[in-house]
Amino acid sequence: MSERSQSSARLTVDRLHGWYTTAWVLLGLVPSVIGLQNDSGAPKWVALALLTVLAACHTLLRRSPDNRLLRPHGYLALLALGLSAMGGLPGGGAALFIVSLPQFWLFDVGVRASIVLSGVAAAGTVVGTGLRGGESITGNIVFIIIGYAASVLTGLLIHRLVADGDARAGRLGAELEDAQARLAEAHRRQGAADERERMAREIHDTLAQGFASIIVLAEAARSAVACDPERATRQLVSIERTARENFAEARVLVGSAPQSGLAPGSVAVTLRRTLDRFAQDTGLAVEAELPADVECDQQTRIALLRCTQESLANVRKHAAATTVGVVLTRHPHAIELEITDDGRGFVVEDSRGFGLDGMRKRLAELDGELTVTSSLGDGTRVLATIHTNGRL
Template sequence: MTTAETPSTSGTVAGTVAGGADDAAAGAATAQLDGTWERDVRWWDVAFYVIVALSALALLTAFVRGTALAVSLAALGTIVLGYVGWGRRAARSRDQLTAHLYLVVAIACTVVVVAQDTLGTLLLFAVFTQIWMLSEHVWAQVVLSAVLAAGTALALALDPATGRVVPEALASTAPQMGVALAFSISLGLWTAHTMRQAERHARLVDELRATQAELGRASHEAGVLAERERVAQEIHDTLAQGFTSVVMLAQAASADLDRDAPDAARERLALVESTARDNLAEARALVAASAPAPLQGGTLSEALRRLADRFAEETGTRVELAAPEAPRLSSADDVVLLRSAQEALTNVRRHADAAAVRVDLRQDHAGTVLEVTDDGRGLPADASGFTEGYGLRGMRERVAAEGGSLEVGPAPGGGTRVAVRLPAGASPDGPSTGTRATTRAGGAR
């Protein structure tokens, strides 16, 4: 029973250092456990000294006298000196040559003490433990444990008077030490396997944490990139278009002054001021990350009406608006539809050379549809010659983010048709009635 309990004492440390078959996989997990190992070794030092002290005390208080006591105490002193000189250093440096030199000395001295008195078997607690703690090779652990068990069996069967091994005593002690050896090896190997599994688990946890950190960094970078793209799209859809209007109106006002039409120039300058104020409101809304300025305190229909009015005033293009009075949509859908209408009208201004534009917002059981059609020059006859610019790509991304679709193609009777469809969800429960309004610029060309 003395030796059978020994491997369980060594199990915690053995798992870290006895994974001979797993040396290559120790890596980061072993490095992480270095601090824990150093603290554990100190407790093994204390346990070793306590066991040796208790063994010496047992010999002194028992009926061991004379030469036997002197030899036993000398052997105990040799074990202590060997541990102080070799064992402690090997436990911390993992130097296997020094570790095995100490273990050979400890096994030999233990056999000597057991030969003097059976109380020497108390040392088996320390020596069996140190075999599994100091040696990092399974074959060496098994061989040293077998040598210790065999030497102990012979020492217990030794007749002190004659100095010979008594066969009857050996026949009695050998099976006991055999059982203790088998239990010691099996428990030691099982403990080493268990601790290697724990080491693998620790390594996997480290890898998982590293992966989570990498995913966190990637997610952060993706979020930063997405926010940058969102801000860029917002600037393109609002400020850039507003400044384009300001430039065009300023050029028109300059032309009015050149042809001596101060009243027309004054109207243009009033539009410049209005557009600049709208741009300022958009900039403030963008900084505050709130809803677009045209949607603050109003409905989508009202925002589209103001957009159509301003477009008609700035370009002189006839704009026909058909929209429900109060479509009930989510704020995200409102933003997508308003920005799509802005981008579509900007493209009409830049490329269509149209005389009339129609903006149609309607709802049905499938969702909400926004159509912007013009009677301009239309798309190139060769579809391959048409390349979507930044604005259309941004519009398509906005619509796709809400689960919708975007169609760009020729309009019936000529011109271009841009259609945005958003799926039902935040749509009205029933069909909405719409009103039709036609806006003309005062004094339009």
């Protein structure tokens, strides 16, 4: 059982015990004291003293359950002897015994001890009642025996219900712990899967694109080395620069570098540098509208750069275009990046590439969206929109 359940159970028992104590005083002790008013002599004072001792011991045990002077077993043994003595004294008898019976079950002393101690109290009360005599002696003895039997049956039933409840709570607790463990494992696996997907996206958008560019430049340099050495030299320089950038990105991915290779400054400066490299490497015409006053945070800059790199890589590999257009626009609550080409186009619904999915997921993480419009023979338009929501 959990600590919270145990605390709730203890609170319920304490409230029940509090209500019972009030009933015991009002229905047990007070009537017994009132019944002594018409008596005199030593028996009266012995009975008052005995009732006072029982009340004091009960109060001590209720207020200080962990005290060293009195333990539940000791108190219940004293209660059994006191009830036995009260059976033969004025103010005692069957009524006081019946009202006092729940104490043998409310104090947690075990089923066997509860039965034995309450049995001792019943036997003593019967003997005391018999010694005192009276017109209703037979009825009182029968009442005592029936009350004892009923208390034992009720106590056993309650203990059985409590035991079943504890067992059920234990099973539910075990099931809850198992479910929590499975949930934690599922979260761990999902986190690992998300991290693998993020790493795959980063590798695709950085290292893979860089290596693809190196391959294309190397093939072009090999073809130009004999007929156009100057061009081949420029391409070799581009290969070296791309390889160094890939090396820097690899350090970022493995955690040995603190940030992406993105230099501080306007997003327009970052995109312009990428577009100039693309135009130099491919020879394609690039028309760009990149306002210098468009500011955004680092995550947004990286997302726009990756979308640009992926779109340009697709143009290089698939479009067979001659012109590429790039327009960056700042709206009150969003930033838009539009990349168009006049290439062969494609059927968007048939595209299953990792790059477009990666761009969509990257933008979605920043409350953005990707719109791709294309058809065969009409070029392609890629629109990346990032809702800033107050971010700069």
